Amino acid sequence: MHLPGMATAVRTTAVGGLFAAALVMVPGGATSAVAATDYEMPFPCGQVWKGTTRANHSPSSKAIDWNRVDDVGDPVVASAPGVVTTADTVDNSGYGRYVVIDHGNGTDSLYAHMQTVAVKVGQRVDQGMQIGTVGSTGNSTGPHLHFEERTSRTVVAPYLHGVKFVFGSSPTSANCVDVPVAAKWLSRRTAALSVYRRNTVAEYRIRRPDGSTLVKRLGTSTDEPVVGDWEGNGVANPGVWSPATRTFSLQIGTRRTSIVYGATTDKPVAGDWDGDGAWEVGLRRPSTSTFLMRSATGVTRSVRLGDANDLPVIGDWDGDGASDLGVYDQTTSTFTLRKVDEEGTVWLGTIRFGSAGDLPVAGDWDGDGRTDLGVWTPTTATFTQRFATSATTAKARSLTTVRFGNRR
Known part of the structure; x- marks a missing residue:
């Protein structure tokens, strides 16, 4: 993105001119490999939600349905940082209004049946940032948040705060970044x-x-x-x-x-x-x-x-x-x-x-x-x-x- 006449250089020993060069500097040396995704609950810090599933849960019994009392319109936040790849604001699918966030390493998370969507495709979101609100759109029989952790687009067993999630439990969100x-x-x-x-x-x-x-x-x-x-x-x-x-x-x-x-x-x-x-x-x-x-x-x-x-x-x-x-x-x-x-x-x-x-x-x-x-x-x-x-x-x-x- 340089204008004409702006020089470009790459150095590893020093950081060069602010408006004269595109230079490389990595604190502490070479960039380390990106770790696996560390998910937190898709709700604000300190909130308590119950997560359930069922044998015929579509598309997988490994997906979580989250509920609490009077939850319509409650905020939904990113469970991990990433880039939004889907932000469907039209209730035209089984998922209703839903969001998918790509976290890299072939992993992503999906948030469905939302009342509102507060992000756009291509937008980078940080962990804990609000991405929408709880609703009952699509093939939903009542207000809740349908949540999936996925690897290569396949739903996998959910882990939250580094621990395998126990269905039927009511954990407290540690999404307090x-x-x-x-x-x-x-x-x-x-x-x-x-x-x-x-x-x-x-x-x-x-x-x-x-x-x-x-x-x-x-x-x-x-x-x-x-x-x-x-x-x-x-x-x-x-x-x-x-x-x-x-x-x-x-x-x-x-x-x-x-x-x-x-x-x-x-x-x-x-x-x-x-x-x-x-x-x-x-x-x-x-x-x-x-x-x-x-x-x-x-x-x-x-x-x-x-x-x-x-x-x-x-x-x-x-x-x-x-x-x-x-x-x-x-x-x-x-x-x-x-x-x-x-x-x-x-x-x-x-x-x-x-x-x-x-x-x-x-x-x-x-x-x-x-x-x-x-x-x-x-x-x-x-x-x-x-x-x-x-x-x-x-x-x-x-x-x-x-x-x-x-x-x-």
């Missing part, structure tokens, strides 16, 4: 590492310089984290976005502001789009690979960047005070970053950094006014920060790894 975040929580100069923990009452857990943790509670387990300097004082504030209501809830001290914006299939972002110091909300729309940047007055500007399965990354790549756009491809561990120069020319650059399955983070690690890249490895709960020295031509000075959060 951390999501990496970085922001200037504690200082106007440098970004601090943090995670958004999908508990019943969700919370931001922020790592202080001495290793202790600051906790800010906001939202629920199905909300999506969004952080920004809402008041323009140089320090980040917490926020969340609810896909069910399409509502941003932004916290400033004891005051909370709500903004209804977007569609249920969108992904929230935030940035200082105009460089005035105060951050605004925005969205990335996977169905069109488009960023929607909302101004303080409600006017929206759109920019297409990346593909449907890319994850959004926001940062000030050139240090001019305004936020720039970027995306991260988990499969190839590639950041694609976009900036606009003083003459209005758009520049794109790519950097390979991290390992397959890592989640992207970005923050000003060294306080030079320019955003640096990073990744968080879910299996080890490890942040790897990349310290760069120039927006366009510098090599990375160093990498720093920090264990923080709960590993998956």
